[in-house]
Amino acid sequence: MQKNKDNSMFKASWTYNEAPESTDHIQIKKKYDLYIDGKFSKPIKGKYFDTLNPSTNEKIASVAEATSEDVDAAVQAAKKAFESWSKLTGKERGKYIFRIARLIQERAREFAVIESLDGGKPIRESRDIDIPLAANHFFYYAGWADKLAYAFPNRNPKPIGVVGQIIPWNFPLLMAAWKLAPALATGNTVVLKPAETTSLTALKLAEIIHESGIPKGVVNIVTGAGETGAAIVNHPDVGKIAFTGSTNVGKYIQKATAGTHKKLTLELGGKGANIIFEDAAIDQAVEGIINAIFFNQGHVCCAGSRLFVQESVADIVIDKLKNRMETLIIGNPLDKNTDIGAINSKKQLQTIENYIKIGLNEGGEIYQPDCNLPKNGNWCAPTLFINVSQSHRIVQEEIFGPVLTIQTFRTINEVVEKANNTPYGLSAGVWTQNGAKMFHLTQKLNAGVIWGNTFNKFDATSPFGGTKESGFGREGGLHGLKPYVKFD
Numbered sequence: 121m122q123k124n125k126d127n128s129m130f131k132a133s134w135t136y137n138e139a140p141e142s143t144d145h146i147q148i149k150k151k152y153d154l155y156i157d158g159k160f161s162k163p164i165k166g167k168y169f170d171t172l173n174p175s176t177n178e179k180i181a182s183v184a185e186a187t188s189e190d191v192d193a194a195v196q197a198a199k200k201a202f203e204s205w206s207k208l209t210g211k212e213r214g215k216y217i218f219r220i221a222r223l224i225q226e227r228a229r230e231f232a233v234i235e236s237l238d239g240g241k242p243i244r245e246s247r248d249i250d251i252p253l254a255a256n257h258f259f260y261y262a263g264w265a266d267k268l269a270y271a272f273p274n275r276n277p278k279p280i281g282v283v284g285q286i287i288p289w290n291f292p293l294l295m296a297a298w299k300l301a302p303a304l305a306t307g308n309t310v311v312l313k314p315a316e317t318t319s320l321t322a323l324k325l326a327e328i329i330h331e332s333g334i335p336k337g338v339v340n341i342v343t344g345a346g347e348t349g350a351a352i353v354n355h356p357d358v359g360k361i362a363f364t365g366s367t368n369v370g371k372y373i374q375k376a377t378a379g380t381h382k383k384l385t386l387e388l389g390g391k392g393a394n395i396i397f398e399d400a401a402i403d404q405a406v407e408g409i410i411n412a413i414f415f416n417q418g419h420v421c422c423a424g425s426r427l428f429v430q431e432s433v434a435d436i437v438i439d440k441l442k443n444r445m446e447t448l449i450i451g452n453p454l455d456k457n458t459d460i461g462a463i464n465s466k467k468q469l470q471t472i473e474n475y476i477k478i479g480l481n482e483g484g485e486i487y488q489p490d491c492n493l494p495k496n497g498n499w500c501a502p503t504l505f506i507n508v509s510q511s512h513r514i515v516q517e518e519i520f521g522p523v524l525t526i527q528t529f530r531t532i533n534e535v536v537e538k539a540n541n542t543p544y545g546l547s548a549g550v551w552t553q554n555g556a557k558m559f560h561l562t563q564k565l566n567a568g569v570i571w572g573n574t575f576n577k578f579d580a581t582s583p584f585g586g587t588k589e590s591g592f593g594r595e596g597g598l599h600g601l602k603p604y605v606k607f608d
């Protein structure tokens with residue numbers, strides 16, 4: 121599944137041996153029910169859907185489809201549990217959250233394998249990034265549970281009640297952790313819905329949440345598609361909605377909650393600018409470009425999907441980037457050598473392929489390394505487009521795949537204007553050895569998260585979120601507590 125062209129200046133001669141992670145001892149059930157009121161129960165209408173392995177499109181398991189009746193049962197369980205959960209001391213609540221964090225660590229391998237099987241991401245990423253970050257998130261917010269008075273001095277923070285949480289398929293367990301940990305630490309109860317294509321790690325999480333002994337009804341996990349999410353959004357007893365997903369669905373949810381008592385946070389799409397100045401450490405920057413756009417197949421809301429290179433170094437950066445792309449290994453997500461795994465679904469692959477066609481029709485010049493993609497499953501070669509401009513759709517719209525557009529610039533003002541010229545405002549990256557330039561840029565760029573000489577770095581202690589059509593509200597850090605409390 122790897123490819124080789126021997127003209128790469130970075131590549132030593134090496135042999136590629138497949139080393140897939142074993143799936144022995146990984147417990148995956150044939151059929152998954154809903155986790156409501158501390159029990160796994162069948163959906164009221166009895167419907168199930170298939171979850172597939174995107175690297176083969178073979179079925180892994182059946183997953184329950186929750187209808188509005190099931191969502192209502194989950195909300196009622198959460199409402200009842202809120203009465204006592206919200207009265208527990210922060211220290212007591214924290215104990216359960218610490219326990220969940222420890223259980224994730226203990227089962228880390230199992231979580232990593234299931235995440236890669238169900239979602240298509242390379243095992244190296246799920247093992248080294250997603251799962252440890254998810255555990256850290258629970259540890260971090262467990263620590264806040266008994267310190268809320270210090271987080272909001274003299275303000276007497278109180279939990280909101282039942283919180284509805286809806287998450288996407290790109291970081292399934294991690295997004296569940298980002299949602300659940302702060303909600304529980306602040307004393308809320310939860311109904312959470314994972315994305316249809318990646319429910320399995322959320323359901324594994326339901327198993328360990330159960331094992332943690334947390335009181336029944338505090339966490340309810342309901343699976344299903346968009347309609348299940350809409351039933352959560354529209355339920356009158358839900359006091360807050362936390363949504364991560366596309367800008368289109370975010371807009372729908374904002375309309376649906378307008379004029380109601382519901383609080384709302386939206387973490388939506390992005391089209392991040394990654395800016396390379398001529399004085400940057402070029403080799404590190406090239407690695408940064410690769411990580412910014414090819415991490416998780418580019419299924420990353422904050423991906424650096426628009427590259428801006430200062431004109432004087434554009435040729436060398438693009439050459440080095442192409443050479444580096446030749447060395448990327450695309451294939452079995454369970455293989456520890458894999459750099460780029462499977463596209464999450466057939467539907468997402470069609471979206472990406474459609475954008476590649478649009479890019480070509482718009483006159484963009486495409487580059488893809490010479491690679492043999494596996495026959496079955498959903499695959500997309502890492503892709504560059506040069507000769508593109510601000511008006512091109514592939515420069516303006518979120519593709520959510522391994523596709524990078526490259527533009528050049530001469531001056532700081534020019535790149536600021538180009539970088540900010542998008543409806544989104546989630547992330548940006550700046551590569552320069554000049555500290556003053558770095559600070560200047562971070563003031564001028566309109567994005568919620570800006571990385572300096574790195575990209576796609578996440579930490580439970582730092583807030584994450586967008587501006588403009590990338591949404592509002594922050595997750596992570598002290599800021600991440602605020603959306604889950606109200607004040608007298």
Ligand code: NAP
Nearest residue numbers: 287288289315316345346349350365366369387388389421
């Ligand atoms: P999506 O289609 O908006 O779906 C997100 C979640 O919402 C899924 O659980 C989905 O269910 C559910 N949903 C769909 N229609 C709904 C409705 N009418 N009411 C309530 N819920 C509904 O997005 P996606 O394709 O899964 O994820 C990719 C998007 O998420 C990208 O745009 C990406 O940028 C964004 N994202 C943002 C962040 C961030 O922090 N800003 C992080 C990750 C991803 P089903 O999938 O089961 O249909």
Ligand code: MG
Nearest residue numbers: 171172238317
């Ligand atoms: Mg799947």
